[in-house]
Amino acid sequence: MASRIVAFRPVVDQEMKDAACRVLDSGHYIRTSPDEASEGKALEEELGAFLAGRDGRRPHVANLSSGTAAMHLAWIAYGVGPGDEVVIPANTFASVAHCVSLVGATPVPVDVEPDTYNIDPAAAAAAITPRTRGIMPVHTAGHPADLDPILELARRHRLVVIEDACQAIGARYKGRAAGTLGDMGCYSFVQNKAMTCAGEGGAVASFDEMRVRRIFNLANHGRGEHYHRGHADEGAPVTHDEIGFNYRQSEILSAVARVQLRRLPGWIEQRRRRAALYRTLIAAHDLPIALPGERPWAYHSYVRFEVRVPNRAALRRYLGRHGIATTVHYPTPIHLDVPYREQLGWREGGLPVTERLAREILTLPLYPQMTEDDVAYVVDHLAAFFRQQASVTA
Ligand SMILES: Cc1ncc(COP(=O)(O)O)c(C=O)c1O
CATH class of the missing domain: 3.90.1150.10 (Aspartate Aminotransferase, domain 1)
Structure with missing residues (x-):
């Protein structure tokens, strides 16, 4: 029997279709610099406003091609690598561990709470070793992980906390947006999340502007100031700051995501x-x-x-x-x-x-x-x- 009730169904309305068609008609599909007027840049500003705390402080945001790209680049931006350990919940999506491995570090899976399915702070504390550099609490299914004890643990052991808020945009921990309490938050807009962009998409958010900027640049082939200045100014050298990736988001998808964020x-x-x-x-x-x-x-x-x-x-x-x-x-x-x-x-x-x-x-x-x-x-x-x-x- 065909499903009468499907497992999930993204909402698509005329405004989203119009937004996608507007970009299609424009012929401009890729944002190649962080500051150019674009759907991606507008989405970053709108997401920052959406994630702002009651005090009005807005995190900086980099719009990326997926939640996996966000997590991968977050660990790179915090210098986590070979010889380091990162504590993660064992009940989670594979790419949480994969991204730790991709930077050469070792994921250390720990047990979770039986009812929220989130990382158990006591299990995380028991897994800390002299090699531990980071913790990734995952806000499973939209229920925030218990962050206070995790943040306290991180303070005590000088650990980086990257929140996996891929399932939790719009969720709040004690009134604050999931993904904005640790050093950085990672979001996914893949099709089965609360908001999508009609395909794959993601973002990082952090109050650390320099790291967010570096993440955008890493996602854009490692191009930084020199590259953009060189192109703007004939005669200046066009060089890349570092070895990068192509983890950019399509402008068509960013346009859809902007409408989704409003809903x-x-x-x-x-x-x-x-x-x-x-x-x-x-x-x-x-x-x-x-x-x-x-x-x-x-x-x-x-x-x-x-x-x-x-x-x-x-x-x-x-x-x-x-x-x-x-x-x-x-x-x-x-x-x-x-x-x-x-x-x-x-x-x-x-x-x-x-x-x-x-x-x-x-x-x-x-x-x-x-x-x-x-x-x-x-x-x-x-x-x-x-x-x-x-x-x-x-
Ligand atoms: C908990 C969690 N982390 C990370 C990801 C990765 O996000 P993406 O599929 O956008 O790469 C997902 C999503 O699918 C997820 O559910």
Whole structure:
């Protein structure tokens, strides 16, 4: 049966289509210098304003081609490299570890909290060694990681904190935007996030203007002042500051992202309403489902509604037969995945909470266009599945 309720669905409206077409018609698709008037530069300014604190301080932003590019360049900008260790949660997306490895450092996966699925600050503290240079708290599914103890740990051991806010644009920790509390935050606008740009996209944000500028330049083939001045001024040498990448964002996608950013607060509110309805209906049915935690200090952006269930494979098949698409994001934790299992010497049982989550977590559909009836339809089928299970075992 074709899915009646898909796993996620980006919102696309006429204004986004017009924005994309405007850039298509302009023939100018790539922003090649940080200061040129462009969709990318406008997006950076708008994102900075969106992420500003109550005191009005705006972080600097570099618009990039993906969240992975953001994390890769963030570690480079802070000089993390060979011989260094970086503490990360084991229950997360592979590129969190890959980016640490790509700069020659060693990722140190640690266990997570069983209900927010985020890095456990006590586990992070226990993993610190004289080689530890950084920590990457990941704000999983839009619920901020508990940053105060992490920041305190970082102060004590002089560590760099790069927040992975790829799933958490618009989420807040104690009133402050996720991604703006550590040294730098990384964001992703890939299609299944709260805001997208119709494809791949990302950004870094930080109050450290020089590092943000360097990241833009690294993403732009290592071109800096000399390169741009040389091109503007015939006769001056055109040189690159350093070896760089092509991690630039397309102007078409940046234009779409600008419209998406304006809609984002409303979409998050809608996600939160649907998540609250899931909670109420699941609780009313008294199902053997563990609901995700939501700390009192968290403004959860609910990019995903992740529950823990018994008998997950059978449940997924049942829901699928009734037109409900579900997802399992991290069936193999970082420490047991092929690139790390041997290299870091992990075995099953090493990180028990993460391993249990890998077996139990199920992402239910959640997106702003879902109606109350859609949520009720999903919960009715969850209830029907567990009724059926109970009758088989009775
Ligand atoms: C937690 C987390 N970190 C990093 C990334 C990487 O972002 P991207 O897919 O834009 O490279 C993602 C996204 O997919 C993610 O969910």
